[in-house]
Amino acid sequence: MTDLNKLGQNAAAVKSLLQTLSPEVKNKALCLAADCLVKEAEYLIAENRKDMETAEQNGMSSGLLDRLKLTKERIEAMAEGLRQIAELPDCIGEVMEAFERPNGMKIRKVRVPMGVIGIIYEARPNVTADAFGLCFKTGNAVILKGGSDALYSNLAIVRVLRESLAKAGLPEDAIQLIADTDRQTTVAFMRLKQYVDLLIPRGSARLIASVVENSTIPVIETGTGNCHVYVDKDADLDMAVNIIYNAKTQRIGVCNACESLVVHSAVREAFLPRLAAKLREKKVEMRGDERVLEILPDCVPATEEDFAMEYLDYILSLKTVDSAEEAIEHINRYNTKHSECIVTENKDTAEKFLTGIDAACVYWNVSTRFTDGFEFGFGAEIGISTQKLHARGPMGLKELTSYKYLISGNGQVRG
Amino acid sequence: MTDLNKLGQNAAAVKSLLQTLSPEVKNKALCLAADCLVKEAEYLIAENRKDMETAEQNGMSSGLLDRLKLTKERIEAMAEGLRQIAELPDCIGEVMEAFERPNGMKIRKVRVPMGVIGIIYEARPNVTADAFGLCFKTGNAVILKGGSDALYSNLAIVRVLRESLAKAGLPEDAIQLIADTDRQTTVAFMRLKQYVDLLIPRGSARLIASVVENSTIPVIETGTGNCHVYVDKDADLDMAVNIIYNAKTQRIGVCNACESLVVHSAVREAFLPRLAAKLREKKVEMRGDERVLEILPDCVPATEEDFAMEYLDYILSLKTVDSAEEAIEHINRYNTKHSECIVTENKDTAEKFLTGIDAACVYWNVSTRFTDGFEFGFGAEIGISTQKLHARGPMGLKELTSYKYLISGNGQVRG
Numbered sequence: 042m043t044d045l046n047k048l049g050q051n052a053a054a055v056k057s058l059l060q061t062l063s064p065e066v067k068n069k070a071l072c073l074a075a076d077c078l079v080k081e082a083e084y085l086i087a088e089n090r091k092d093m094e095t096a097e098q099n100g101m102s103s104g105l106l107d108r109l110k111l112t113k114e115r116i117e118a119m120a121e122g123l124r125q126i127a128e129l130p131d132c133i134g135e136v137m138e139a140f141e142r143p144n145g146m147k148i149r150k151v152r153v154p155m156g157v158i159g160i161i162y163e164a165r166p167n168v169t170a171d172a173f174g175l176c177f178k179t180g181n182a183v184i185l186k187g188g189s190d191a192l193y194s195n196l197a198i199v200r201v202l203r204e205s206l207a208k209a210g211l212p213e214d215a216i217q218l219i220a221d222t223d224r225q226t227t228v229a230f231m232r233l234k235q236y237v238d239l240l241i242p243r244g245s246a247r248l249i250a251s252v253v254e255n256s257t258i259p260v261i262e263t264g265t266g267n268c269h270v271y272v273d274k275d276a277d278l279d280m281a282v283n284i285i286y287n288a289k290t291q292r293i294g295v296c297n298a299c300e301s302l303v304v305h306s307a308v309r310e311a312f313l314p315r316l317a318a319k320l321r322e323k324k325v326e327m328r329g330d331e332r333v334l335e336i337l338p339d340c341v342p343a344t345e346e347d348f349a350m351e352y353l354d355y356i357l358s359l360k361t362v363d364s365a366e367e368a369i370e371h372i373n374r375y376n377t378k379h380s381e382c383i384v385t386e387n388k389d390t391a392e393k394f395l396t397g398i399d400a401a402c403v404y405w406n407v408s409t410r411f412t413d414g415f416e417f418g419f420g421a422e423i424g425i426s427t428q429k430l431h432a433r434g435p436m437g438l439k440e441l442t443s444y445k446y447l448i449s450g451n452g453q454v455r456g
Numbered sequence: 457m458t459d460l461n462k463l464g465q466n467a468a469a470v471k472s473l474l475q476t477l478s479p480e481v482k483n484k485a486l487c488l489a490a491d492c493l494v495k496e497a498e499y500l501i502a503e504n505r506k507d508m509e510t511a512e513q514n515g516m517s518s519g520l521l522d523r524l525k526l527t528k529e530r531i532e533a534m535a536e537g538l539r540q541i542a543e544l545p546d547c548i549g550e551v552m553e554a555f556e557r558p559n560g561m562k563i564r565k566v567r568v569p570m571g572v573i574g575i576i577y578e579a580r581p582n583v584t585a586d587a588f589g590l591c592f593k594t595g596n597a598v599i600l601k602g603g604s605d606a607l608y609s610n611l612a613i614v615r616v617l618r619e620s621l622a623k624a625g626l627p628e629d630a631i632q633l634i635a636d637t638d639r640q641t642t643v644a645f646m647r648l649k650q651y652v653d654l655l656i657p658r659g660s661a662r663l664i665a666s667v668v669e670n671s672t673i674p675v676i677e678t679g680t681g682n683c684h685v686y687v688d689k690d691a692d693l694d695m696a697v698n699i700i701y702n703a704k705t706q707r708i709g710v711c712n713a714c715e716s717l718v719v720h721s722a723v724r725e726a727f728l729p730r731l732a733a734k735l736r737e738k739k740v741e742m743r744g745d746e747r748v749l750e751i752l753p754d755c756v757p758a759t760e761e762d763f764a765m766e767y768l769d770y771i772l773s774l775k776t777v778d779s780a781e782e783a784i785e786h787i788n789r790y791n792t793k794h795s796e797c798i799v800t801e802n803k804d805t806a807e808k809f810l811t812g813i814d815a816a817c818v819y820w821n822v823s824t825r826f827t828d829g830f831e832f833g834f835g836a837e838i839g840i841s842t843q844k845l846h847a848r849g850p851m852g853l854k855e856l857t858s859y860k861y862l863i864s865g866n867g868q869v870r871g
């Protein structure tokens with residue numbers, strides 16, 4: 042079994058150095074790491090194939106298989122992600138605020154690394170490189186715990202990244218992988234509070250619930266996305282069909298995919314047959330309430346569970362409402378605070394929706410698929426936060442930092 | 457036993473309304489609440505006296521008794537705190553960032569309330585009014601769980617505050633107090649994740665450890681302060697005596713009080729006798745390492761535990777070091793990441809200390825007693841965060857908010 046305390050000590054030992062590396066040194070190391078990944082693409086794909094074969098034998102769903110797979114293009118994208126991170130401005134040391142108090146003491150609020158970040162994730166090996174890049178750029182050491190499904194892929198990626206650090210004359214322990222994937226090790230990792238400042242779970246709702254239940258380390262919940270598109274009575278119906286088709290089918294295994302359609306009763310007759318015709322192209326199964334079934338008799342009847350479900354598959358639930366208020370209420374009841382969309386030409390209704398919906402990202406006439414650090418222009422992302430503490434929505438570099446106050450004076454004491 | 461789900465539902469029911477109250481309505485309600493507290497001072501002091509008598513009978517320490525006590529002046533200060541909060545700018549709805557992406561979608565990052573905030577605290581009844589004021593101003597509902605030592609005081613304060621809300625025509629459930637103070641209720645409260653967005657413990661190290669251990673709600677750790685003052689070889693020794701005297705004795709029962717002195721060996725002979733003479737005025741017990749004992753033979757020998765202790769009493773531990781680096785190492789090993797101070801006239805040494813120390817607030821030639829929301833000019837404070845996630849150091853209004861992204865476009869889909 043992995044000696045987690047040893048990993049914690051390794052990370053602690055490199056923390057001070059990482060915190061003080063110059064932007065130039067970090068960026069050079071990131072580009073070198075990118076080059077090494079591309080150079081080792083064949084090795085990475087060969088190791089990934091071992092994981093893919095096991096996953097196929099175990100009957101993994103198509104959505105999850107898609108997440109697991111490494112291709113030359115995806116490795117290029119990983120490397121490009123690291124290069125993009127190198128291009129981004131360095132925020133460590135930034136003076137966020139500076140002010141003076143009446144007693145003459147000067148206060149500066151300065152951005153600093155978190156310290157050591159732990160990441161627990163499932164079958165997405167690209168997270169390994171992303172996580173390293175973002176944590177390294179922000180002066181953090183990272184300890185990764187990937188899923189058993191991606192073990193060979195992750196071991197290979199981490200090996201390449203550690204070798205690239207050594208080549209750059211930097212400490213390999215800036216990135217460490219926990220090689221044991223059993224539950225006991227995972228739970229012990231969640232309690233490594235002495236060494237880990239922040240724990241980020243990425244993966245299924247079950248994984249995230251387990252981290253929330255067990256962790257004593259501060260957590261940022263990420264990723265579970267039961268995302269809705271609401272088609273208002275004043276919607277441009279062509280636009281609505283396009284947005285739902287995109288949000289549902291462009292990539293099904295991702296958290297910002299649409300899982301549920303909410304439709305205003307006034308447009309259901311005009312809209313639902315057009316939508317059904319389009320979704321048939323991708324064989325999307327539709328599960329609707331009674332008023333949807335009146336229009337689409339072939340539709341599967343939806344249960345209460347359907348409205349709460351993140352399918353990550355070619356399935357869509359459909360709910361009819363009689364007002365935008367009812368849509369807001371329905372969505373706030375069933376959503377996971379991730380990404381929600383209204384399609385309408387009515388500005389007032391849109392404003393009501395944007396204000397009333399409790400979610401990280403609320404869209405007006407835009408596909409929910411854009412909830413993503415790259416799409417937001419953050420250069421990359423470590424995950425999509427669905428909690429309200431510290432970070433919400435796509436998390437980029439700044440979300441991996443903290444701050445401290447530096448106060449200077451000439452002997453001030455409190456009266 | 458309190459029906460915590462009911463309390464959660466009550467808070468949830470007023471959440472949307474609180475979120476949309478205008479600044480004027482909120483500020484008027486805060487001033488009315490302040491007036492009511494002052495008007496009811498005699499009632500509050502009478503109720504507080506019940507708590508004080510029990511506490512004295514139970515042999516509560518002088519530091520804790522000081523925290524518990526309500527006086528006319530402290531009630532005025534509570535009311536003044538609420539009025540100051542009313543004066544502060546309203547940050548809810550603030551557009552924190554606005555940008556457009558190449559595909560034409562417009563993204564706004566907008567400040568929103570957390571929603572429902574839970575606060576678990578011990579024998580400081582002034583927290584009750586502070587917590588209400590800050591949470592209400594930021595559009596949050598608050599559920600409070602005070603200590604059994606302050607039960608009568610807290611019931612009285614919450615009663616006055618709820619009555620003031622009713623007078624203002626606003627929902628009383630903006631503030632709720634859990635009247636049961638048993639451990640079972642407290643632990644159940646820590647798991648009310650369905651309704652509570654953020655949990656803030658304020659109190660002893662033991663309370664905070666219990667919240668970290670048991671909570672499934674995101675937590676901000678606050679308050680435990682094993683604060684150090686390091687007297688460098690280049691220190692102005694008069695300033696050093698003043699700062700330590702202030703940081704140690706001005707108010708002993710608070711988290712930003714100095715608990716430990718670290719002294720450079722080169723100045724121990726010149727400095728320690730002067731310090732001892734000054735601290736004798738307040739009968740401070742000094743516990744030193746061997747090299748301190750050489751200079752101050754009357755000093756109690758310090759143990760390893762002394763260096764890790766938050767005394768909250770007239771006791772000071774003393775450690776000798778041979779360099780600023782050794783001081784930094786010692787402090788980073790034993791501190792609670794709260795407030796640390798260097799006294800030196802050497803700018804380079806000061807910069808090394810400010811960078812190297814891992815704490816929310818690092819002081820150069822200023823007393824640690826200034827780590828406080830009022831002293832920082834935040835208008836009030838809900839606590840001092842000692843963690844790195846979300847908020848660090850004194851927490852004012854903005855630290856009680858989250859944000860969401862609002863994205864608008866004209867039919868953008870992801871390619």
